[in-house]
Amino acid sequence: MRDFCSLLKKDVRLMASGKFFSMSLAFLIVYTLYVNFGYVRFMDAQLYNVYLYDPAGEQETVSTLVRRVSSQKELEKAILDDSNSVGIDASTGEARLVFYEVDKETDRHRADYALSLLLPAGKADTRVIGFRTPEQRARKEITCELLFFEIAAVGFLGIAAVLFKEKSMGVIRVHAILPIRKNVFLLSKLVIFLLSDLIFALLLTLLNVGPADTVYILPEVLLQTGLLSLMMALAGLVCALLLKDFRQFTLAYLVIAIFAASPVFLAANTAVKWDWIRFHPFYHIYMGLKNAYFGTAAVSLYYYLAYLSVIMLLFLWAQRVFSREMRREG
Known part of the structure; x- marks a missing residue:
């Protein structure tokens, strides 16, 4: 010792x-x-951008925060350029989420936020998943x-x-x-x-x-x-x-x-x-x-x-x- x-x-x-x-x-x-x-x-602390591809126009009640795109290729490019964003592909009649994975908690938050923008104001089933x-x-x-x-x-x-x-x-x-x-x-x-x-x-x-x-x-x-x-x-x-x-x-x-x-x-x-x-x-x-x-x-x-x-x-x-x-x- x-x-x-x-x-x-x-x-x-x-x-x-x-x-x-x-x-x-x-x-x-x-x-x-x-x-x-x-x-x-100097970080960008804005909400996640949400992009929607809906060629048939079936999603009628969409928030003004959602950015519409005109093609599948444009949707993929938007997500590639903005890796924190969430894409919604409604070309098959159902809303399918497309995004880059981060971690489970954050991904749940992003998914809930994106889907809530497709609902009429006040109709979203909001739940708290974290306080970060x-x-x-x-x-x-x-x-x-x-x-x-x-x-x-x-x-x-x-x-x-x-x-x-x-x-x-x-x-x-x-x-x-x-x-x-x-x-x-x-x-x-x-x-x-x-x-x-x-x-x-x-x-x-x-x-x-x-x-x-x-x-x-x-x-x-x-x-x-x-x-x-x-x-x-x-x-x-x-x-x-x-x-x-x-x-x-x-x-x-x-x-x-x-x-x-x-x-x-x-x-x-x-x-x-x-x-x-x-x-x-x-x-x-x-x-x-x-x-x-x-x-x-x-x-x-x-x-x-x-x-x-x-x-x-x-x-x-x-x-x-x-x-x-x-x-x-x-």
Whole structure:
């Protein structure tokens, strides 16, 4: 325990001297300013646009908020250009809804709103399905995206930068001859990055989502953050131990940022839809974090078992690579 505490203090001092905590604070400030004075202020918080294709004119009682289109092709183009909108195809005699899926709660709201515009005023069977305002939804969405990026990309880069600095200082060579358990070297770094990511997630959520909603969603958000933090920290350690210098690591970082994170953001938050995205591991990880922010974290046991299995495999791999590095240094 004494060895672990000593390594923990050493790693904290090293990260502080490397401006890691200062950078995290700077990112937190920038993200908060962006959410509160950029994203939320200038977002489009209007109601969903509703487009109707009714060639036979059978829908007689239609609200003035409904926009009519003259063809099936025009309806599809309108929905493609306005991915938050709802289309109503009445060409077969029945109102058929067409829209891009977001999440179950929002989709129910959009469907009820669109169908209510086909009824005479005062005749709609209105029911409350949620109390989330457009601003609250926008805050949760952007906060989730920023947190995922911070941990998956910035955190991955940060732990590798610390390890490369230690390698250049000969720290691994010193550990190779010290009479302490080798796992302690890895565990101390994992604990520091895990705690820093959890604190970052807490502050980011509190400042941008608000105290009231944060209390409700915080346990699940911290759980998803902790799992993602451990996985990315271990992945960063493995890459840093396998690669010779930071230049090679930068290439691995770009692969993760571009090929791992970008498709996930596109598939989860835009009209772009790919059938293969369900096989993308980062997609399920991101959706787990997003569901936590919206209080709908109905994640199966298999999800957590797969997550923990990946973390365990990465830890064993990191152990093996670190032992090889110590033998080489020693």
